[in-house]
Amino acid sequence: MVKQFAEWLSTTSPSVFIQNHNSWVIPAIQSVHIIGIAVVLGSVFMIYLRILGWAGMDQTLRQTTNRFGPWLNGGLYLMLATGVLMVIGEPVRELVTFSFWLKMFLVAVSTVFAVTFQISLRKHERRWEEILVKRRSIQGLAIVTFLIWVCIIILGRLIAYDHIWGPWSPATKA
Amino acid sequence: MGSVVAGNKGLTQMDVAAVLKSLEESGLATRIRDSVFLFPMIESTHVIGLALVFGTIAIIDLRLLGIASTQRSFRRMASDILKWTWGAFALTALTGSLMFITNASVYYHNVFFRMKMLLLVLTGINMLFFELTAGRTIHGWDQAPSAPRAGKAVAALSLAMWIGIICMGRLIGFTTSRATAVPPPPAGVNFDDFLQGTPKEH
Numbered sequence: 001m002v003k004q005f006a007e008w009l010s011t012t013s014p015s016v017f018i019q020n021h022n023s024w025v026i027p028a029i030q031s032v033h034i035i036g037i038a039v040v041l042g043s044v045f046m047i048y049l050r051i052l053g054w055a056g057m058d059q060t061l062r063q064t065t066n067r068f069g070p071w072l073n074g075g076l077y078l079m080l081a082t083g084v085l086m087v088i089g090e091p092v093r094e095l096v097t098f099s100f101w102l103k104m105f106l107v108a109v110s111t112v113f114a115v116t117f118q119i120s121l122r123k124h125e126r127r128w129e130e131i132l133v134k135r136r137s138i139q140g141l142a143i144v145t146f147l148i149w150v151c152i153i154i155l156g157r158l159i160a161y162d163h164i165w166g167p168w169s170p171a172t173k174a
Numbered sequence: 175m176g177s178v179v180a181g182n183k184g185l186t187q188m189d190v191a192a193v194l195k196s197l198e199e200s201g202l203a204t205r206i207r208d209s210v211f212l213f214p215m216i217e218s219t220h221v222i223g224l225a226l227v228f229g230t231i232a233i234i235d236l237r238l239l240g241i242a243s244t245q246r247s248f249r250r251m252a253s254d255i256l257k258w259t260w261g262a263f264a265l266t267a268l269t270g271s272l273m274f275i276t277n278a279s280v281y282y283h284n285v286f287f288r289m290k291m292l293l294l295v296l297t298g299i300n301m302l303f304f305e306l307t308a309g310r311t312i313h314g315w316d317q318a319p320s321a322p323r324a325g326k327a328v329a330a331l332s333l334a335m336w337i338g339i340i341c342m343g344r345l346i347g348f349t350t351s352r353a354t355a356v357p358p359p360p361a362g363v364n365f366d367d368f369l370q371g372t373p374k375e376h
Contacts, residue, residue, distance in 0.1 A: 027348050031341040034221065035228070038340070042229015045258070055254040058246065067243060153225065154218040161214040
């Protein structure tokens with residue numbers, strides 16, 4: 001089903017346009033996508049370092065998320081936009097892979113984490129600043145969510161090498 | 175250094191070729207080439223490293239430009255953040271070197287690889303320039319919302335050059351191929367040659 005959709009998508013005119021200009025359009029989109037991930041990873045990294053108490057201790061947690069939250073969101077929209085363009089430009093290469101769908105799953109998981117955190121921080125600001133941020137479980141969770149971002153980056157790169165998944169990769173059956 | 179000795183340019187070129195070849199034939203390079211997952215994992219680690227390098231450098235540059243974190247002490251931010259930048263840079267340099275040795279002569283002759291290395295050297299010079307100018311008077315502007323003019327110029331250049339480095343890096347992946355023995359392009363290479371036809375994804 002996914003394969004049929006990908007094949008259909010590759011016949012649509014936006015896809016054909018990108019395919020016809022792929023010598024520079026695809027590297028350009030991918031470069032912007034990487035700049036996006038740098039903004040995202042840099043932003044979450046600073047928030048995690050603040051939660052762990054390793055950087056930004058002259059700022060409150062709220063000040064830290066106010067500083068990096070908007071950049072995080074902006075980076076995510078940039079990644080979404082360039083990601084969609086990459087799927088349109090090379091539907092089969094992207095969609096008919098194990099790495100892509102595992103990546104999308106982890107993106108969904110980390111989005112749930114990020115939204116829950118932001119809502120909770122807004123609701124229980126004092127509790128977060130005084131108690132929660134010092135809790136081992138919260139700090140452990142921060143490390144786990146950072147590692148999820150690391151996995152997202154690895155999976156993004158593995159889309160180009162999906163054969164390493166062996167029988168799990170739909171690309172190897174093609 | 176080789177070219178300074180001069181007089182025998184052919185010999186130095188042969189030396190470079192020999193070094194590149196020995197790198198390619200090293201046990202480490204062979205092992206990476208023979209593995210299905212080592213190269214992709216090294217490349218992924220390279221992306222994680224560069225994301226942290228650019229992400230953290232951008233935070234410092236935006237502070238210098240007076241665009242973000244304008245209320246914070248510059249010195250405090252620099253001591254908080256730059257150690258992570260250097261750590262991430264070490265990771266990218268290491269993974270970059272590992273990728274380089276798997277196909278050294280192809281990368282060495284690749285125009286985008288050369289441009290990327292040139293840009294990296296220029297970011298180093300840019301940093302040195304900062305240390306010799308605005309870096310000397312930090313005590314005077316540490317709490318100010320932005321750096322003096324020289325500091326702002328350094329920050330703007332740094333952002334532009336790092337974006338350039340990322341784009342060059344991605345283009346290297348499209349114009350080199352690890353497994354196949356692509357003959358190195360001629361020395362006087364035409365930029366447009368690389369921008370035609372279907373690029374090989376890597």
